[in-house]
Amino acid sequence: MNAEQDLASYRTLAIEGCDGAGKSTLARRLATQHGFTLVHCPPTPDHLELTHHYRTLLDRPGRLILDRCFLSELVYGPLFRGRSRLTWQQILVLAAHVTQRDGLFVHITATPPTIRARLMARDGHAPSTAQITALTCGYHRTFAMLAAYAPVLTIDTTTRPSGPAG
Numbered sequence: 756m757n758a759e760q761d762l763a764s765y766r767t768l769a770i771e772g773c774d775g776a777g778k779s780t781l782a783r784r785l786a787t788q789h790g791f792t793l794v795h796c797p798p799t800p801d802h803l804e805l806t807h808h809y810r811t812l813l814d815r816p817g818r819l820i821l822d823r824c825f826l827s828e829l830v831y832g833p834l835f836r837g838r839s840r841l842t843w844q845q846i847l848v849l850a851a852h853v854t855q856r857d858g859l860f861v862h863i864t865a866t867p868p869t870i871r872a873r874l875m876a877r878d879g880h881a882p883s884t885a886q887i888t889a890l891t892c893g894y895h896r897t898f899a900m901l902a903a904y905a906p907v908l909t910i911d912t913t914t915r916p917s918g919p920a921g
């Protein structure tokens with residue numbers, strides 16, 4: 756698929772989006788087919804110094820895919836924990852490291868009913884459609900801001916097949 760060939764030309768891909776949008780499926784496929792090292796970034800514990808954590812990840816050698824990154828904090832933080840532990844200023848410093856590493860931010864999205872159905876099928880439970888809508892809107896706002904400072908590609912997987920051919 757052309758879009759995936761384009762993605763493969765970057766040295767760094769930071770893949771972000773709502774749980775269930777299809778990040779890990781795409782990340783695994785790109786890693787397997789194009790030889791990226793895949794790093795999944797799960798929710799980080801409170802004691803972790805977040806900017807140092809992500810800087811260290813980005814200092815790794817070679818081609819890298821981050822399956823989630825510091826942008827999760829901006830969206831999940833305010834909605835689920837009352838605040839983001841990272842400021843926009845800190846986010847933009849980290850984003851500059853991604854860009855300097857020949858990086859692209861990949862925004863994976865889908866319609867909230869699609870995401871909900873996928874989460875139900877994958878996990879047997881899912882947030883409400885309203886909660887998923889809040890998350891997808893949060894990501895849309897975040898990426899609209901980020902796009903003024905760093906390269907962003909949005910992929911809507913609602914109708915996109917997930918097979919090996921992409």
Ligand SMILES: Nc1ncnc2c1ncn2[C@@H]1O[C@H](COP(=O)(O)OP(=O)(O)O)[C@@H](O)[C@H]1O
Pocket residue numbers: 772773774775776777778779780781873874876877912913914915916917
């Ligand atoms: N492009 C796609 N089209 C249809 N289903 C998909 C697609 N990408 C992922 N899925 C399915 O949706 C579910 C969530 O995908 P996953 O990659 O785990 O999302 P995330 O990493 O964003 O939580 C999985 O069951 C996966 O098989």
Ligand SMILES: Cc1cn([C@H]2C[C@H](O)[C@@H](COP(=O)(O)OP(=O)(O)O)O2)c(=O)[nH]c1=O
Pocket residue numbers: 773774775779796797798799823824827828831832835
């Ligand atoms: C990285 C991150 C994730 N999360 C949330 C997003 C997900 O709902 C949940 C689990 O994330 P994760 O383990 O990345 O799951 P998935 O690959 O299915 O998206 O934690 C945060 O609340 N804060 C964070 O900083």
